[in-house]
Amino acid sequence: METISTTQDVVTFVQITDTHLFSDEKGALLGVNTFDSFTAIVQDIQTQDIACQALLMTGDVSQDHSDGSYQRFEQGIQPLNKDCYWLPGNHDYKPSMSSIYPSAQIKQATHLLAGEHWQVILLDSQVEGCPYGELSAQQLEYLAQKLAEYPQRYSLILMHHHPKLVGSEWLDKHCLHNSEQFWQVVAPHSNAKAVLCGHVHQDFHQQHNGMEVITSPSSCVQFKPNSNEFAVDKIAPGWRSLSLLPNGDIETQVYRLSGTDFLPDFDAEGY
Numbered sequence: 001m002e003t004i005s006t007t008q009d010v011v012t013f014v015q016i017t018d019t020h021l022f023s024d025e026k027g028a029l030l031g032v033n034t035f036d037s038f039t040a041i042v043q044d045i046q047t048q049d050i051a052c053q054a055l056l057m058t059g060d061v062s063q064d065h066s067d068g069s070y071q072r073f074e075q076g077i078q079p080l081n082k083d084c085y086w087l088p089g090n091h092d093y094k095p096s097m098s099s100i101y102p103s104a105q106i107k108q109a110t111h112l113l114a115g116e117h118w119q120v121i122l123l124d125s126q127v128e129g130c131p132y133g134e135l136s137a138q139q140l141e142y143l144a145q146k147l148a149e150y151p152q153r154y155s156l157i158l159m160h161h162h163p164k165l166v167g168s169e170w171l172d173k174h175c176l177h178n179s180e181q182f183w184q185v186v187a188p189h190s191n192a193k194a195v196l197c198g199h200v201h202q203d204f205h206q207q208h209n210g211m212e213v214i215t216s217p218s219s220c221v222q223f224k225p226n227s228n229e230f231a232v233d234k235i236a237p238g239w240r241s242l243s244l245l246p247n248g249d250i251e252t253q254v255y256r257l258s259g260t261d262f263l264p265d266f267d268a269e270g271y
């Protein structure tokens with residue numbers, strides 16, 4: 001368990017997700033150089049000058065499973081000078097990931113006590129070799145245990161895969177497959193406030209069973225919302241800030257790069 005302390009009552013995080021990095025600096029996903037777009041995202045975070053306590057990386061750090069891709073992420077976030085907490089996505093390769101992390105800036109934690117009023121629970125929804133997600137019995141039990149252990153703290157739950165359909169058939173096939181079990185575990189706990197995911201490469205924010213379900217833009221290619229077939233979007237890469245307030249509310253904002261430097265190949269038929 002890690003503790004995030006703050007002198008104020010509010011804890012602020014910056015989320016970077018789905019960087020899809022390669023060990024090769026020229027590595028591209030659907031025509032977007034993922035290291036260049038990630039570097040531009042880090043610069044944008046610096047420009048916005050958000051007073052955040054830590055960074056959250058919600059999976060798909062790598063596209064090629066290489067140790068070098070994980071090193072690239074580590075080097076890339078250095079200018080932000082903040083601890084970063086991460087969890088694996090479907091594209092991540094745990095042996096490479098765990099040979100590079102934890103590192104000085106990238107911490108290993110599945111539970112954060114964030115300020116006086118919140119906890120953050122990081123879950124692993126990866127099913128090795130599969131694009132969809134699932135929470136193991138052990139992960140579900142861990143979630144139930146942490147929600148029960150700190151009933152006085154509001155809870156932000158992190159995992160790569162989305163537990164609520166976003167309305168795109170091709171992406172929703174690869175959602176959290178046992179999301180019903182997830183919702184059953186959180187239902188008795190009124191302290192569970194929000195679930196934050198990556199994976200869908202788009203900004204999505206809806207209520208479900210009294211909780212907020214939030215997903216975020218990738219730092220590279222964006223997927224078009226409400227498209228039943230694979231489609232990339234014409235909007236720029238982005239990132240998200242989240243401030244956890246003492247009354248249980250979350251203030252959150254999506255930021256996107258300006259310009260058209262990182263638009264993908266619109267003829268792509270899949271990734």
Ligand SMILES: [Fe+2]
Pocket residue numbers: 060089090091160198199200
């Ligand atoms: Fe993913």
